[in-house]
Amino acid sequence: MKCLYCQGLMEQDTSPVHIDRQGYHLTFDTVPALVCSQCGEAYFDEQEVSKIQAVIDAIEVSSVPLRQRQLPVAA
Numbered sequence: 001m002k003c004l005y006c007q008g009l010m011e012q013d014t015s016p017v018h019i020d021r022q023g024y025h026l027t028f029d030t031v032p033a034l035v036c037s038q039c040g041e042a043y044f045d046e047q048e049v050s051k052i053q054a055v056i057d058a059i060e061v062s063s064v065p066l067r068q069r070q071l072p073v074a075a
């Protein structure tokens with residue numbers, strides 16, 4: 001497989017993933033990916049993408065009550 005942007009050689013490596021959502025940011029430091037040795041573009045495996053999606057879904061579900069409840073909670 002060659003890079004879609006520069007035709008560079010792809011190597012199995014890891015790449016960080018940053019996700020910005022309303023109210024929080026998620027950072028995965030080392031997600032397995034094919035990374036272009038020339039321009040650094042990362043291509044993620046569908047399997048890795050769905051793992052990350054599952055994490056986002058879990059956070060979304062458990063953070064809804066948090067957002068609905070106005071702080072403070074210590075009582």
Ligand SMILES: [Zn+2]
Binds near residue numbers: 005008038039
């Ligand atoms: Zn490239």
